[in-house]
Amino acid sequence: MPSNDRPVNGQDNPTFLDLLNQTPPLPPTPELDGKHGNGRPGRLRAAWKASWEEGGFLYQRWEEVFRARHASWHEVANWIKAAALFGGLSLIVLMLDAAGDIASAALKGLSAVPATSGGDGSGLWGTVDxxxxxxxxxxxxxxxxxxxxLYAFWQLTGLLALVGGFFGNAGARIxxxxxxxxxxxxxxxxxxxxxxxxATGLAALMWALASMFALRGLTLRPVVHNHPPQYQFNPALHLHATIPAPTPAGDDLGPDDVHPLQR
Incomplete structure (x- = not known):
């Protein structure tokens, strides 16, 4: 029997199409309105039932989905990984498309404001703007x-830099x-x-106050990392003493009155 899945308990794991092609015809049943089960509906019903039995194609897929809840990423079946990656990429594409539409609408709204609608520059903000x-x-x-x-781009740049800097993004702070x-x-x-x-001094003060949010947590103090030495030197003194061999008895030096040094 051809198979395109991993063996289960030392046996081939048939696919749904294999079961459909090799399913015997069903006997006549009342549910089929007196017709024999030799047609395609009967074979589909038999293949569907056989695939949900233990060792069947759909039974194994359901077991893999059930085990995936408690397994690591490397232990999950490949078809589940592919489905998860495809769904994640589709979600990212949808989010990017929605973000692009929102940014385009915001930019068009800001561009609709005339660049010279700041009046005569009265007030603190008018003095700067x-x-x-x-x-x-x-x-x-x-x-x-x-x-x-140009004015809309200047406003959008300041807004994105302020928000991104508040969340600690290095590029936004730059x-x-x-x-x-x-x-x-x-x-x-x-x-x-x-x-x-x-006017320039007032703008500098406003920018400094806004920098309290955009550059929060930023410090100019050097960061010192104290790491223990990787190698430690332990001095040790090793003494090697040589003990002379004992003199054999009956030599020219006389009787052996001195016992050899016992170690």
Missing amino acids: HPVRLFLADQAAHLAVAPAA AWVLFGIGSLSMIWSAAPAGGRAA
């Missing part, structure tokens, strides 16, 4: 991009530092000459 709008609008005149798109430096440069360049220093 209005020079940025003017600087971006002036630079966009020399670029193939709308001023609103982006937050660059965002602050770029914002201060734009404010210094576009602010009125009489209040340039005050």
Whole structure:
């Protein structure tokens, strides 16, 4: 009998198609409305029933699913691993697609705001925001991009850097530092000459206060790791003494009056 699965208890584990092809015809039953079980419905019913018996194809698959709850990843059947990986990849693709749609909608909403709608720059936030709008609008005149798109990208960069830095992402914290430096440069360049220093200083204070959240947990203290030495030297003194062999009796030195040294 052909088989494409692992042996079970030293015997081949038939597949559902093998059982379908080799299932004998069923006798006439009342459930079949007087018809013989030689047709395809009867063979399907017999194959389905045989596959759920002990050692059958569907029986073994159900046992593998039941054992997978308490087994490690390496002990799980390959078809379960493939199904889990396919489902996980499908979920990731759906999440990325949804995130792309949300980011696109947010960017379009921010782009719809006019870049010069900051009024005359009154108020604390207007003192910081209005020079940025003017600087971006002036630079966009020399670029193939709308001023609103530049301003929306500047806002989105600051928001993502602030949120990512709050959760400890290193790249987001680097982006937050660059965002602050770029914002201060734009404010210094576009602010009125009489209040340039005050506007830049106020923006620096706001950026520093926001950095308490974006750079939380960041320390400039050096981290010292004390590791025990890998090799230890234990001095030891070894003395080797040589004991002379005893003199045999009856030699020229006379009687053996000195007993040999016993070890």
